[in-house]
Amino acid sequence: MSVALTLLMLAAGAYLVAVLEGWISTGRLSAAGPITGGLALLGRESLVPRKPDRIFFEVAPPLLLVSAVLAFAVLPISPNLIVADLATGALFVNAALAYVMVALVMAGWGPDGVYAMVGGWRFLGQLIAYSMLIVMPITAVAMRAESLVTTDVVVSQAALPNALYQPVGFLVFVAAAMAVCFLPPLDLPNAPGELAGGVEAEYTGWRLAVFRLARLLLVVTLAAAITVFYLGGWSGPLLPPWAWSAAKALLVAAAMLMVGRYVPRLGEADFLQWCWKLGIPLALFNIFYVGVLLLVLP
């Protein structure tokens, strides 16, 4: 029962983020936009490139979908609404998100096309940049919660949400989260202008629909992860817990989507420099800072 409810909330979140993304990028709010767009994609002809690596070509979109759903499965929406309450929940989010990269490498190599391959390998460069930055802030969060269980992480923020307790880690994690779900300005894998769609270029028809749906789910999952780890999850005064979780996650997703409109695209070479020269020292400082705060404050 709770599994179905959580997945329903995930689907609803994905729908709302799709409407938001359409609104932000076109300026017109169309509530039925995702449905018409999805049906149009399903109705279109499904082309397969000339000599694809069949296994990779077919497996990549479902793998992206599965990894996004698995990462969402360990995040609590309310105190008793979680699909799988793993003992190492905070680490499992990272394990599931690592398969985003596997899926994109497959999607890059599979279609036997130049733009797709360049997009896929560029995402690998982005991965080397963001992979440290997405784990280290979670370490600091787990330090405060004294547990890897995601429910404990939310409970530990009852006094003060982590965004205010460890602001450096919050900013680093948000940047890394935008890199994971390849939102603009870090959308090199499927750059619409530069790489003619990049990883998505060779997918058409229902496979493209699965790919786009997977990406939306990934955005929702990462927004939910930011909410759980940094914004206090379900805590809030008046509304029921799940409403607070949903509201916070949607707000985070909207903020992440809006940033993309105002910042130019960041190539993976620059992103690598920024992450390794600035991001990792900041993340290490964050861990040290949280450690000092935890040991010194009563």
Next chain:
Amino acid sequence: MITLVVALAVGAALFGIGLYGALSQTNLVMIMMGVEVMLGGAMVNLVAFWRFLHPEVFSGQMFVLVVMTVMALEMAVGFGIGTSRFRSVGSVEMEEARELKG
């Protein structure tokens, strides 16, 4: 008992496959993949011994962490050496690496 033997059998098979790969491949990257498979088999055995013989002693899990670390490090240094060799010679085929052969 059966479960332990099943896990150890899987570890043994992985070790054999990894050994075949490490000895038969000519390319540095493929040899490293053989070593990775061997280490994976060793880790399966370690966790099986921990779980079925001594689940209260956690140094078994510590050993697995050390093996995982060694896997990552061996790959890193191996690829550093491979990069250096590729730059100087143009390939990483181990059949051509006979400069030190007496």
Next chain:
Amino acid sequence: MTVQTVLQTFFLAFFGLAAIWFAVVVFRTSSMVRSALALLFSQTAIGAMFLAMQAEFLGVLQIMMMATEMAIMAIFMVMYMMDPGGLGEMDMTHQKRLSQVAGVVGAVAALVVAFFAGWGPVAGSAPGAFEQTRLLGLEIMERSMLIFETAGVTILTAMIAATATAIAVREVRKRGEGE
């Protein structure tokens, strides 16, 4: 044989066969990227075996680390190998007979030990997952602190060594041109 042991044996056998099958694919396929990703899925199956043996932290760690490592291995294969797509059907092996014999001997020796050694009493249950993470942390911080510190220093050494090896050639060339 309780239901739990039967389930555990079944999952161990299933994921073990998956790991072995993917490991065989690694060396039989001629496409390099398929080889690297088959190794990835083999290691993921090993991670799933850890989860089946109730070592939750190790399983999740294995799945996470190996995904990243093997994808990086994939790009190195594309960079350094002659035929990454595998369409040329080259045979890149040497001393095939020796390595087959060595592999079989190694596997059979380990199997013989596994079947015929007296392993003693088999423990019934492991600590719960929540307890395990805590106990593992305590083990790292108390008894195995020296090992952990050594591992940390080793990681640092390996990082410096790998970086120095990978960039060494440029420095030598620059010094040569400066003379």
